[in-house]
Amino acid sequence: AQTVTQSQPEMSVQEAETVTLSCTYDTSESDYYLFWYKQPPSRQMILVIRQEAYKQQNATENRFSVNFQKAAKSFSLKISDSQLGDAAMYFCAYRALNYGGSQGNLIFGKGTKLSVKP
Amino acid sequence: DTAVSQTPKYLVTQMGNDKSIKCEQNLGHDTMYWYKQDSKKFLKIMFSYNNKELIINETVPNRFSPKSPDKAHLNLHINSLELGDSAVYFCASSQNLRQTQYFGPGTRLLVL
Incomplete structure (x- = not known):
């Protein structure tokens, strides 16, 4: 079964600095997607960034970028120029595309709570 | 013009009651999901519906039943509520099984 591990329950960063959130996953599949979702105190789940496993190029979205290491099954999120509004729970998620009944199913890590200090 | 909406936002009820949570999406998506946090x-998939057919059914109690009257709606019915059902329930949708939720x-x- 696929699993997603976020080893940092909490992280803290100074405003305007850079922080990296870690995520590792376990799968025997070759075709899958990886995601980072943000959940602020409002509890809304917001998509931050998405990475297709077949793409070697790391995804970027403005201040957010990932370091995708397929062989190592690692998918870290880098937030540059951190802002107060970045404070939230961040969830790493895996999505199988060719795995029987779990096809399309999002499997989440336990989350990392990010605090941003002014 | 909310993309995925749920009602109610808050639900307080007694053990043993039956309740429903409604979900609607106006994105024209074919697949809808229910997650429990x-x-x-911790977030975990409960159900998903693709073109009005159940395609994933994780090991949730049969007290929980998804009902989809049409492609834009996936409601969650819960019978005989228990203390352990207390949680946040999220609805989600995607264009298909490969697209972003x-x-x-x-x-x-x-x-x-």
Whole structure:
């Protein structure tokens, strides 16, 4: 079964600095997607960034970028120029595309709570 | 013009009651999902519907039943509520099984 591990329950960063959130996953599949979702105190789940496993190029979205290491099954999120509004729970998620009944199913890590200090 | 909406946002009820949570998406998506987020913030898939057919059914109690009257709606019915059902329930939708899922605002259920 696929699993997603976020080893940092909490992280803290100074405003305007850079922080990296870690995520590792376990799968025997070759075709899958990886995601980072943000959940602020409002509890809304917001998509931050998405990475297709077949793409070697790391995804970027403005201040957010990932370091995708397929062989190592690692998918870290880098937030540059951190802002107060970045404070939230961040969830790493895996999505199988060719795995029987779990096809399309999002499997989440336990989350990392990010605090941003002014 | 909310993409994925849920009602109610908060639901407080007594043990043993039956309740429903409604979900609607106006994105024209073919697939809808229900997730449960427990008190430790852990998110887990409960159900998904693709073109009105159940395609994933994780090991949830049969007290929980998804009902989809049409492609834009996936409601969650819960019978005989238990204390352990207290959680935040999220609805989500995607164009198909390969595309990104977009989440509703969540429904916080508290069973007393």
